[in-house]
Amino acid sequence: MINYYLKIWLLMAKNSIYAWMSKKETVAIFLFGKMVRYIFYFGFLYFLVSKSNGILGFSANQALFFTATYTLVDTLGQFFFRSVYTFRQFVVTGDFDLVLTRPINALFRSVAGGPDPIDLITIPPIIAVVVYIGSLLNPTLIGVVYYLILVINALMISLSVHIFILGTGIITLTVDQLVIIFRDFSSMGRFPIDIYKEPLKSVLTFVVPVGIMFTIPAKAILGLVSPIGVLSSVVFGIALFILSLKYWQFALKKYTSASS
């Protein structure tokens, strides 16, 4: 089963790369833009933290690591779940019928149907930056293990949120705006969520789980997360994933195939 879906995913990825290759100028512009944006993010934070007393006691490297982790999780999410951006068109035109009748899981096709090749190029340097900054923080082996578990958990949460968005897209035809709102809230995780005051901090932990996705993994490398913290984050991620699958099933029953 896994091999079957891996084969399909690779096929869809290949199609996506071919489609992008036909727009070389656009790829070049976006790639250059994304690289410049990362340089600006890190440059700004570096100058800000190194010339001040740091952010809430976090040193320059620690603050940079929070941003690097945010960038990694955000980019991986964009890479794997990119096809959510085009889902609305499927529902509006009724083309979603064609997805439902194929011998593959409709959710798989809807959420992972076309990775972004630009992110494929940016991911390796981002991983290199995370590894480099992380190594400057002298992490313990258990810290690294926790970090990897929590990054995978963050991707599962990101997947769950995207599934919720798809489900809502079937019911209300609103997808793009919800993705934008999620991405904007996510961007608050560029910095440790400890900088925000209550009740915003609680919203960013439990409602839009930005803290669990970005801050807690970075804190694990710094040795600031206990095993209980890791466990509860993973339990939260699994619970959210199960809930999102239930919501998807509920939403599918509301699909009317109206425009086909």
Add this chain to the structure above:
Amino acid sequence: MDKYISILKIGFQQELAYKLQFIIGRLRNIIQILVFFFLWSSIFQTQDSVFGYTISSIGAYTFLLIIIRSIVMSTKVNDVSGFVSSGELSNYLLKPINFFKYIIIKDIPVKLLNIGFSAVELTLLFIILKPNIYIQSDATQLLFFILSIIIASFIFFCILMLSNSFPFWVPEAGWGAQFLIVAIFVEFLSGAFFPIDVFPTTIQNFLKLTPFPYIVFIPIKTYLGNMTIYNNLQNMAIGLIWCFILFLLLKKIWWKGLKVYEGVGR
């Protein structure tokens, strides 16, 4: 004149027709402001002054960002690249209206609605966050501030129109050009994401020779009154020179674009 008044009325109706889109646009602004405010508040927890800012001047910077984004950066100009790439521009070129006047008039309802909503947001954020805010009372500085906002609006309009002219040559790259120029260069180098004082002096001096800081950073610095009259005049002069250069460039690029425009898709 009547036709432009009609465009204005239609502009208001269109803006109010897409309420969700408008509200999300405002929500995005608020999120950016919250990140900015809380990041700087956390930095001021351990020190009284950073990069020449105090907690009250950075509070003013935060709230001025909302105002400047509403006045300067709220716009419909980013629709132009779509008009060009889809061939819809032909519809406007055939009508007895000046396209530039049309776009500028369409911008008025967008800006007015955003200014109105930003006033409500400012009040709410002020009540919730209770920030320390520096209030400028010097009439000369306020006059320079208003002038700098007018210059900023013109510079931003020209830059946005230039980036929207890109599809004349590469139709599918319209959104890409906007992303690169507006979402990256303008956002980061104008002072909208962070004050450019954060950079080392050499980079700051270089950036001040580009048009970007005159969109957000210079108007805010003018309001904060950190500069002498001579500095203010110098900034206004550089801003005006950029207005002139960008206007000439836009005129040239736009006409060259129209010459290669084929109205593909219509």
